[in-house]
Amino acid sequence: MSRPLSDDHRPRRTFAIISHPDAGKSTLTEALVLHAQVITEAGAVHGKAGRSGTVSDWMQMERDRGISITSAALQFEYADHVVNMVDTPGHADFSEDTYRVLSAVDSAVMLVDAAKGLEPQTLKLFRVCALRGIPVITVINKWDRPGLDPLELMDGIEKQIGLRPTPLTWPVGIAGDFRGVLDRRSGEFIRYLRTAGGSTRAPEQHLPAEQAAAEEGEAWTTAQEEHELLSADGADHDQQRFLDGATTPVLFASALLNFGVAQILERLLELAPPPHATPTEAGGVREVDEPFSAFVFKVQSGMDSAHRDRLAYARVCSGVFERGMVVKHASTGRPFATKYAQAVFGRERSSVETALPGDIIGLVNANALRVGDTIHDGPAVRFPAIPTFAPEHFMSVRAKESGRYKQFRRGIEQLDQEGVVQVLRSTVRGDQNPVLAAVGPMQFEVVAARMETEFNAPVTMDSLSYTIARRTRAEDADVLRGVRQIEVLERADGAHIVLFPDKWRAHTVVRDHPDILIEELPAST
């Protein structure tokens, strides 16, 4: 097998695509990889057959080891760079997972459907990027289909996200009649040429403005006028403002026809920031050239029935990772051997020999590692915990068959560690009947399916009528345990969580107990 790209010291770009289901993320992923000539035939990366985003498909995909669920990152080379594309789970209810994934990237591509504009899931994810200071490049997709007016689209985006869109290209031809784009920097026309089924790299022609005017007539004149309008309105790209999170560069594309894909990759390399110093828990930073450090942003098990192992995905923050090195697990202080580190590429897993800042490594047999953990070499370092979001849905869970309690316990513990759901326990309920807390109800379906198929412990769940979770201190928990209509439980990280039926009850409890600390958990919206 050829040398994994991680062993290569070229500059890195590590990004994720954020989008609403159906905006074209899978199609664009294929197109980007295809364009980068790593995989020569569209469809080789994603098995798309029968994909409709339902739970069963999700489980099936996991079984098939389809990339959008099971592998954390795709790595390819382009124009003398190594590009790491971190995958975000597609379904709205996996958003908590997605938030964590976004802690592993340096930039994001926000994919917008030309006919729909910004959709709710995209907006949610954008907010996480904004919160984390991740610069966002916007791609308007499906321009080959009838859609909104481009200027209206820009207005809509600006109103919704508060960032100034600064188009780098501007479409020539209305949505549904996509002829190419006006490159706003060079002023030339990039004409896209259709290929049969869009299955090969779409050829493009670069034409000077005069020729474009002669050949494209009114479509060119309109694009030209709108481009001038944008400039007059101050909507030109400014690198510093982009990095500061004040603007978002915009590109127009049709992932399906491979139109505009080259521009996406080129601008990503040119504008998106390279891996940079990572803030530490102690308030300092770990520079990229300091000794090795990485943090775990995703833990997954049951990926491959042949290897019932647990894989922890970590993003390298500093130094050079070399397979076999024994690193330190910051939260336990114990050594961690990395003999089985892997790079994950499409459906293949291969051993990774070295990895650089920005790269994603998969650590096998990583039973001790949890989401948010730091591993390092050299001077001790700990990266801040990845925030978990306030759950809004609660279920009590128990094993259907009492004889399967051992399997039940193991499964629940595993899913808790993976962060599929939060598991809350109390002495009142006992270990046999914990509470599952989720941001979205779909997380429960995943638990039920995995408990049955993977851990051989079918479960029964009962919906609880709580809607709000808050955090309290250990010393206050005892007082609150006596209060009507609420419940106090403990999370695996030791946090004391109070569940309230609604915000009014939360309000009265806070009012009646002024000396007790009841704090909000970070919200997902």
Ligand code: G4P
């Ligand atoms: P997702 O991962 O974001 O959920 O979206 P996905 O790529 O699966 O795309 C959703 C649908 O939109 C697919 O159609 C896909 O072919 C289509 N699509 C994606 N990009 C473009 C584009 O640039 N132009 C046009 N016209 N369509 C696009 P589908 O009918 O659901 O699936 P399929 O049967 O075509 O595979």
